[in-house]
Amino acid sequence: MDSNGDTGLNSKKTEVPPPPQYGFFGHPLGLSTLFFTELWERFSYYGMRAILLYYMYDQVSHGGLGINQSTAIALMSAYGALVYMSSIVGGWVADRLLGSRRSIFYGGVLIMCGHIVLSIPGGVTALFISMALIVLGTGMLKPNISTVVGDLYAKDDLRRDAGFSIYYMGINIGAFIAPYIVGTFGQKVNYHLGFSFAAIGMALGLAVYMFSGRRTLPAVSLSPKNPLTSEERSRVLFQVGGGILFAVILIAVLELTGLLGIKSIVNIITILSLVIPIIYFAVMLSSKKTTAVERSRLRAYIFLFIASIFFWIIDEQGSTVLAAYADHRTDLEIFGFSIPSSWFQSLNPIFTVILSPTFALIWMKLGRRQPNTPRKFAYGLVFAGLSFLILTIPAIVSHSGKVNPFWLVASYFLVIVGAMCLSPVGLSATTKLAPTAFSAQLMSLWMISDSTAQGISAQVVHFYSTNTEAAYFGIVGGVVIVLGIVMYLFAPQIHHYMRGID
Structure with missing residues (x-):
């Protein structure tokens, strides 16, 4: 860290040319910095997630924590x-205090410390400390x-979607490598x-960010875009203090009443995950500070937001329900070699790495003729639903016993086809x-x-088990497909509210 406390991010050292730039595969050079920073950050996160569920429900004698499998899956989801809920805090801190x-x-420093804590045998206590830091x-x-990726481009730059697709590929290269290293050793x-x-x-990831970012990232991202005024600071301090006090009182009450358990914590997190976005959209x-045009675009964004929720419900179960499915229901003997069940976590990112440049090229080639954003979201939902169906x-066909691993491979492939239509486009x-x-x-x-x-x-x-597999995958997948069809039908109206944004 520099003596002035700016961690080497001094704006005088960070004056890079404004967009457009063409130093990284036809994109701004700063994209390469963010590409590799996020690659290693996702390596750390998805490497940890590849084995965390197994660590939680594995027997203590095998080095695990011995938590009930159903409870462990619910805790993983929570x-x-x-x-992702904490991103609200991170976004606010960037907009009002520190800059992006x-x-x-x-954030990278906190994540690294969280993984260090988890690497030290400390039981459930270390698990929860690590979770808090991460x-x-x-x-x-x-x-x-x-x-900051968005700051590299002008709003009307046609490279924008393709740039996010390239960035998204970097995320998934890290996620692909992680299970083979973290998963195998774990x-x-x-x-x-x-x-x-x-x-x-x-x-x-931190090393790449520090040494490369000084030369390649825009100075505009160093400053908060809506900094707190002196009058607002005291009010915010009071609100933060009140929130902390409320949390302490709530925890104390739950502890005294014997309700402070994993189930109640999971329920609270579910409620918060539903209430917070409603409050944020209302604010x-x-x-x-929101103009009439921006308000119209926000209304359109609400529909995209709801669609993305249903997509992620399926996609994120790749590291929970499908991870357990890989561990218990999938034949892990392939060509005479027994593979770790964590390796299946690499399917999602490897398909993304393969398909990202393909879809980036498709959007670039189509140019103005490509489907609008709501239509892309609709396609994403349909493919996600098919991955469960x-x-x-x-x-x-095989209600009990081990199933061919290629069923799981096909499921991961379909959801990633959907992700290509929704995730980078949503960003x-x-x-x-x-x-x-x-x-x-x-x-x-987002x-x-x-x-x-x-x-x-x-x-x-909680409704998933070997006995309910067919109904579980069928109902969840079917609901998401129906929503995708509805999204497709109402795409023109949603696009109208976007006010000139494709």
Whole structure:
């Protein structure tokens, strides 16, 4: 850190040319910095998630924590909800206090510390301390690094969607590598050794960010876009203090009444994941800082937000329900070699790495003729639903025993086809539809859609078991497909509210 406390992010050293630039595969050079920073951050996060569920429900004698499997799956979903929920705090801190780039740095430090704690045998206590650090760190880093990607482009730059697709590919290269390193060492040697590799991954990401970012990232991302006024500071301090006091009292009451258990914590997280986005949309829509055009775009964004929730409900179960499915229902003997069940976590990112450049090229080639954003979302929902419907076939044909792993491969492939139509497009749409005063916070709200999805999943996953597989996959998949069809039919109306944004 420099003596002035700016962690090497001094704006005098960070004057880079305004867009357009063409230093990284036809995109601004800063995209390469963010690409590799996020690659290593996702390596650390998805490496940890590849083995965390198994660590929680594995027997204590095998190095696990011995938590009931159903409870562990629900806790994983609630943890994921908190990770993305915290992006609201990270977005606010960036918009009002630190700016996006400084928030990214401090978030990375917290994440690294969280993985270090998890790499030390400390039982359930260490698990929850690690979760708290990673939740706060990801909230600081994740929405803001995506916002800086948007800052690299002008709003009318046709490279924008393709740039987010390239960035999205970097995310998934890290997620692809992680299970083979963290997963193998975690399941074959020791869980804590696996978690230590996750900590190393985040350290590498911080190194790339610090040494490369000074030269390549825009100075505009250093400053908060809607800084607190002196009058607002005292009010915010009072509100934060009141929130902390309320949380302490709530925890104390739950402890005294004997209700402070994993189930009650999961329920609280689910409620928060539903209430927070409603409050946030209400605040932005009613704010005097939001113009009439921005208000119309926010109304359109609500429909995109709801669609993304249903997509993530399916996608995020790849590391919960489908992880357990891989561990217990899938034949892990392939060509005479027994593979770790955590390796299936690499299917999602490897398909993304393969398909990202393909879809980036498609959008670039189509140019103005490509489907509008609501139509892309509709396609994403349909493919996500199909990824669950296909798993009803082995559930019916082979009700008990091990199933062919290629059913799981096909499921992951279909959901990623859907992701190509929705996830990078959603990131891009968020930066384009965001009100000026809430740019980082709307990116946080995009992350909250994942949080809400996992908060809902924390309640839904209890219905999954070997005996309910066919009904579970069929109902969840069918509902999402129906919503995709509805989204397609109403796409023209939604696009109208976007006011000139494609």
